[in-house]
Amino acid sequence: MKSYDAGQQGLVQRYYLQSYALATESGLRGHDGFVMHTMAMQSLKLHRPEHCLGLAETGLNRAKGHVDAQTEALFRVVYAHTLAKSGKRRAALAEAEQARTLLTGAPGDEAPFWALAWGPPAASVYSRTAKVHETMGDHRAAAEQYALAATARPADTYARIVALDLVAGAEMHLKRGSIEQACATWHRAMDHMDGVRSVRTRKAVSRMRSDLARFRARGLRCVAELDERGRDFLAGS
Structure with a gap:
C-alpha cells in the first residue's frame, strides 16, 4: 500500500x-x-x-x-x-x-x-x-x-482514502464548471488530510492549486481562500 x-x-x-x-x-x-x-x-x-x-x-x-x-x-x-x-x-x-x-x-x-x-x-x-x-x-x-x-x-480509519474520493469529486465539479461546489468539496477533502502523511495527498493538493490557477484572476474569494490553504498545507507537510 x-x-x-x-x-x-x-x-x-x-x-x-x-x-x-x-x-x-x-x-x-x-x-x-x-x-x-x-x-x-x-x-x-x-x-x-x-x-x-x-x-x-x-x-x-x-x-x-x-x-x-x-x-x-x-x-x-x-x-x-x-x-x-x-x-x-x-x-x-x-x-x-x-x-x-x-x-x-x-x-x-x-x-x-x-x-x-x-x-x-x-x-x-x-x-x-x-x-x-x-x-x-x-x-x-x-x-x-x-x-x-x-x-x-469510517473517516477516522480511512482518512486518506476519504480525502482522495473527495478530491476526485471536486475535480468532477470543476469539469462541470461548478467552481464554488468544487472549492467546498476540496475544503472537505483537506479537512481529512490533517495528520495524514501521503505522497498522493500532496500531489492532489499540488494539482488542485494548478487547476485553480486560471480562476485566480477572476477574484473569486473561494478560490483565493482554498489556494492559500493549499499553499499552507504543502509548506507544513
Whole structure:
C-alpha cells in the first residue's frame, strides 16, 4: 500500500505477483481472483486497458459462486471500469448496475478479510462506479458516486482514502464548471488530510492549486481562500 501511495508501480507489481502466489497457495476460494482484480486496478491507473480487461474478467470468473454478494460486487465494478476503458460503454454500465444490485440484495453478508483492504465494499463499489462514469464523461454522475464513497467509509480509519474520493469529486465539479461546489468539496477533502502523511495527498493538493490557477484572476474569494490553504498545507507537510 505504501509503495502504491508513493507511485512506485514497478515495486507494487512485484508485491502483487508475490501476493498472487501466496493467495493461490492459501486455498481460500476467490482470493487468487481478488489479487488479479487488484492487478487490474493497477493497470487502470497506469492507463493500460489492454492488460486490465483480461485480468478483471478472469478474476471475476474465479470469484463467481465462491464469494458473498458484496465481494462479487467488488469484482464486477472493476470489470465494469475495464470495459469502460476499452470503449464498451453499454456493457460497462450493465456491470456497474449489477454490482449495485449485488450490494443492495444481500447487505448482511460478511465479506472475507482480504476483500476489506479499502474499507467497506459499498464504498469501493461507489468509488469505482464513479470512475466508470468519469471514463465515459458523465461528470455529474461521477461526482455523486464519489460523494457516496466518501460517506460510506469510517473517516477516522480511512482518512486518506476519504480525502482522495473527495478530491476526485471536486475535480468532477470543476469539469462541470461548478467552481464554488468544487472549492467546498476540496475544503472537505483537506479537512481529512490533517495528520495524514501521503505522497498522493500532496500531489492532489499540488494539482488542485494548478487547476485553480486560471480562476485566480477572476477574484473569486473561494478560490483565493482554498489556494492559500493549499499553499499552507504543502509548506507544513
